[in-house]
Amino acid sequence: MVLKVIRNIxxxxxxxxxxxxxxxxxxxxxxxxxxxxxxxxAVGEGASREALERIRKLGSNxxxxxxxxxxxxxxxxxxxxxxxxxxxxxxxxxxIKESIPYxxxxxxxxxxxxxxxxxxxxxxxxxxxxxxxxxxxxxRPLLAGRLLNIQDMERLAxxxxxxxxxxxxxxxxxxxxxxxxxxxxxxxxxxxxLEGDDGTGGTQRLDRDGDVYIPMNxxxxxxxxxxxxxxxxxxxxxxxxxxxxIVEVESTEKVEIVAEAIHAMLQRFHPREDYRIEVPLxxxxxxxxxxxxxxxxxxxxxxxSLLVGGIGxxxxxxxxxxxxxxxxxxxxxxxxxxxxxxGQFLIETVVLSxxxxxxxxxxxxxxxxxxxxxxxxxxYITPYSLVLAVGISVSIGVIFGLYPAVRAARLDPxxxxxxx
Numbered sequence: 001m002v003l004k005v006i007r008n009i010x011x012x013x014x015x016x017x018x019x020x021x022x023x024x025x026x027x028x029x030x031x032x033x034x035x036x037x038x039x040x041x042a043v044g045e046g047a048s049r050e051a052l053e054r055i056r057k058l059g060s061n062x063x064x065x066x067x068x069x070x071x072x073x074x075x076x077x078x079x080x081x082x083x084x085x086x087x088x089x090x091x092x093x094x095x096i097k098e099s100i101p102y103x104x105x106x107x108x109x110x111x112x113x114x115x116x117x118x119x120x121x122x123x124x125x126x127x128x129x130x131x132x133x134x135x136x137x138x139x140r141p142l143l144a145g146r147l148l149n150i151q152d153m154e155r156l157a158x159x160x161x162x163x164x165x166x167x168x169x170x171x172x173x174x175x176x177x178x179x180x181x182x183x184x185x186x187x188x189x190x191x192x193x194l195e196g197d198d199g200t201g202g203t204q205r206l207d208r209d210g211d212v213y214i215p216m217n218x219x220x221x222x223x224x225x226x227x228x229x230x231x232x233x234x235x236x237x238x239x240x241x242x243x244x245x246i247v248e249v250e251s252t253e254k255v256e257i258v259a260e261a262i263h264a265m266l267q268r269f270h271p272r273e274d275y276r277i278e279v280p281l282x283x284x285x286x287x288x289x290x291x292x293x294x295x296x297x298x299x300x301x302x303x304x305s306l307l308v309g310g311i312g313x314x315x316x317x318x319x320x321x322x323x324x325x326x327x328x329x330x331x332x333x334x335x336x337x338x339x340x341x342x343g344q345f346l347i348e349t350v351v352l353s354x355x356x357x358x359x360x361x362x363x364x365x366x367x368x369x370x371x372x373x374x375x376x377x378x379x380y381i382t383p384y385s386l387v388l389a390v391g392i393s394v395s396i397g398v399i400f401g402l403y404p405a406v407r408a409a410r411l412d413p414x415x416x417x418x419x420x
Contacts (some may be wrong), residue, residue: 009347016348026316027356030396034360034389035367036305041385046378048291052230060252062137063259064278065092065245069238085345086274092266096247100261102254109132110219114184116212118170125166125212127183129219137246143167145177145192146316152215158222160188161213165195175312186222188214214257238385255281271292303392309356310396313349321345321411328411335366338409349401352392357393361386 016023067087090108097106110129115122128134135147143164152159160183162170171190179190212221225239247262247274247417259279264408266275321328368379 009351010224013351016351022316023352026312027309027352027359029312030306030353030356030393031309031363033303033306033309034357034393035364037303037392038361038364038381038385039301039365039367039371040301041365042379043371043377044225044291044294045382045385046117046368046372046380048294050378051097059248060138060281061249061255062280063249063255063262065262066075066276066278067240067243068274068276070272070274071151084237085239086272088242088245088275089269090241092269093242093245095265095269096245096262100247100258100265102250102258104248105133106248107131107137107244107246108216108242109134110240111214111221111243112219114223116166116170117182118179121170123166123169123210125183125210127219128211128213129216129223130213131216132321134213134246137248138381141195143193143195145190147192148213148215153217156218156221157215158186158188158189158218159214161194161195162190163211165210166212167193172254181397182222183212183214188212220401252281255279306392306396310353310400313352313397314400314404316352317345317349317401318349319408320407321404324408325411328408332411341409342405345405346398349405353393353397353401354390357390360389360393365391 004237065088069086071082072292093106093108096103107130107181112127112129113124113128116125130148131153132148132150145161147161148159160181167176167190171179176193176404177190180187181190182188225241247258256279259277266277285360331341365381368381371377372379
């Protein structure tokens with residue numbers, strides 16, 4: 001049985017080689033279809049994985065609370081200089097920590113924009129007043145020095161941890177650890193440097209590449225609770241106790257329950273909705289669902305190319321049946337059965353589509369690499385996309401070759417022998 005199949009494959013290949021150019025042109029539709037399926041799924045998978053990784057960096061068991069200025073306050077401050085009082089409170093953090101179940105810890109954050117200076121070098125940084133727990137929840141590799149610790153908090157120490165971008169800009173010609181920089185009108189000792197980041201995380205990022213971290217108690221002592229800024233020609237004084245509260249939950253299963261409890265608690269103590277709640281776990285699930293939909297759409301679009309290639313194969317095989325009518329009649333006359341005729345033509349179509357599929361695999365793997373090298377876009381070729389593309393190409397050979405094969409097998413031998 002195996003020897004017979006091998007013999008039929010050899011006969012099929014030999015027949016196809018009699019018309020090399022026609023066979024090559026026939027496989028092009030499958031080649032383009034397979035390569036487009038692999039390339040489009042690789043681009044979509046790469047983009048999706050990058051987005052999912054950004055969300056995962058936040059952690060699937062945390063909840064992010066952010067102060068958000070109400071819209072009515074925006075309208076009021078455009079007309080006159082007013083103090084805007086809004087956002088999260090120290091009491092909110094205390095209530096969450098003490099009254100909400102399944103909460104492991106909370107991390108308070110105060111942020112402000114300040115100019116940092118060292119000698120003639122300066123740049124604007126986002127100052128993050130926080131606690132040492134921040135670095136456990138928002139992980140970044142430490143390049144040099146150390147992180148903030150409890151002793152810094154207790155001593156109100158004027159120390160800071162820079163990100164790599166700030167260190168390169170301010171400390172380019174100086175020592176790194178132990179150097180003093182001015183932030184606003186105060187002097188801070190650089191005790192650590194964190195690895196840089198591409199900064200493309202969007203609104204879901206908690207940290208940025210232009211951040212500098214100082215102890216929360218030091219931030220309150222040196223900069224106070226009021227932030228004075230000029231917006232649209234008017235001086236605006238903002239009073240925000242906490243800009244963010246990061247809540248760590250004991251397990252991912254409890255995250256959504258805790259988020260609902262926090263929302264209910266904040267509603268009781270905030271007449272206006274001057275806060276925002278983000279749940280990375282929910283964002284992760286939404287992104288995964290979007291990825292599945294995106295891949296289905298891309299695969300469907302690329303599948304149209306395979307369909308066109310299959311129609312091309314059917315067209316050529318129908319023409320081949322017409323050309324080989326006399327050959328079919330002779331084979332039937334000397335005893336060939338219908339299933340043997342069907343098998344011969346199916347083998348030829350499967351060889352055509354499989355050859356196109358293999359060439360398409362090579363091109364489909366090359367295109368994502370070129371895209372990554374030329375445009376810097378992340379791409380990822382999944383094993384299932386390779387199996388899917390090859391499986392579809394072989395299936396196309398069977399499906400679109402079946403009708404021409406059956407038509408050839410049903411030819412009347414006597415009529416076929418008379419065919420010129």
